[in-house]
Amino acid sequence: MNVFDKEMLSRLDREHVWHPFTQMKDLLAGEPLFIAGGKGCLLKDIDGNEYIDGTSSLWVNIHGHNVEEINEAIRKQLGQIAHSTSLGLANVPATLLAEKLVSIAPPGLARVFYSDDGSTAVEVALKMAFQYWRNVEGESTRRRKFVSLELGYHGDTLGAVSVGGIDLFHGIFGPLLFESLRAPAPYCYRCRFAQEPATCNRECVLSLRKIFAENEGEIIALILEPLVQGAAGFIVHPSGYLAEARRMCDEAGTLLIADEVATGFGRTGKMFACQHENVTPDLMCVAKGLTGGYLPLAATVTTESVFEAFLGDYSGNKTFFHGHSYTGNQLACVAALASLELFEKRNVLGELSQKIEYLRKGLERFWELAHVGDVRQCGFIGAVELVHDKKTRQPFPYEERTGAKVCRRARDKGALVRPLGDVVYFIPPYCIAEPQLQRLLDAAFESIREVTAARAT
Secondary structure, rough: OOOOOHHHHHHHHHOOOOOOOHHHHHHHHOOOOOEEEEEEEEEEEEEOOOOEOOOOHHHHHHOOOHHHHHHHHHHHHHHOOOOOOOOOOOOOHHHHHHHHHHHHOOOOEEEEEEEHHHHHHHHHHHHHHHHHHHHHOOOOOOOEEEEOOOOOOOOOOOHHHEEEHHHHHHHHHHOOOOOOEEEEEOOOOOOOOOHHHHHOHHHHHHHHHHHHOOOOOOOOEEEOOEEOOOOOEEEEOOOOOHHHHHHHHHHHOOOOEOOOOOOOOOOOOOOOOHHHHOOOOEEEEEOEEEEOOOOHHHEEEEEEHHHHHOOOHHHHHHOOOOOOOOOOOHHHHHHHHHHHHHHHOOOHHHHHHHHHHHHHHHHHHHHHOOEEEEEOOEEEEEEEEEOOOOOOOOOOHHOOOHHHHHHHHHHOOEEEOOOOOEEEEEEEOOOOOOHHHHHHHHHHHHHHHHHHHHHHH
């Protein structure tokens, strides 16, 4: 269909589509923005208007849109086979991708278990860690507790929600969840211990250590998002926090699960966030940017020692009984291989360092805005937290949806950004040119100024 009837499409969308993380009452009262095409860091709607994709389409299109190398890899694979099951059978793309992932992962990670998205990668890790201790220590093991961070987000399936810590998303499902021990998030701007960075005694680290001490021999694993807690508003952890968490797990003889779904594949400036502090987790979850934003694919990457705990005779019942219909799908795996090849072909991480610095400098002026309380950055991630009162850090009332209004205004200026509450964030594709990045920041800056000024009057 080359000519779109916008009115018809809007009606059909309102009548039949339920959009995720969206209060549909608002969408039913307006017109959805229909995206019809994309190239590089730009998206085009059905009216021909172009927008800078300021979030890499929810953090997945790391190389941008309509990437010829990935297009060609998928076309070539389509001429052979699109999918066959991985239950007891192998396929070439999945095997080659597993080898590639192990070669770029933190040292010591050796085995790849495929799934479909970030939530399922985490679900796999939780179940794998739970069964690991039963396989190693027997059914009498005392290890029945996971440790996670407040304000953590690991997906929307029930296991992932159980170790999540954002009440807005997770609170309603409380009766369905298993209990998780929660440590304070190292959220320096809103430190629950009322500390400032210059005088901080790292009480968040001490609190985590206390949890380990009080639950000795009972912890299955600690799960965290390394360096950055994404859905919480891109909370950037203080330097050394991840390495300290690894040391605690080693001292307690327990497992560390690193959720690299949002931070993996170059977003923090290295291939994986764990590599900034030379940390190797026992299980690492990856998804989002794995296929360059083309097809759903995720993986849980583990050490050989975790893998070996599941080996044995059938009588031992050590098999990991978990899987997905599309596990190791050929089309998704060739897309992922093509995406990873682009890192070498385009020297993505090398080129990205200059853009990271450009983003850092571009974010500095946001401090001058009267209602910007905090500006955060980690690699090619930028976040601006809006507040009602800069001095007291008092937030805007939730129901005013200040962040959403800013993003809607930015859309009118040709930039697509999303809020996390009243945190406006930037996660552009790596291919974005500096002039386009400046346009993105300018649109957000002006939108914040206009929306907050209008509120003041």
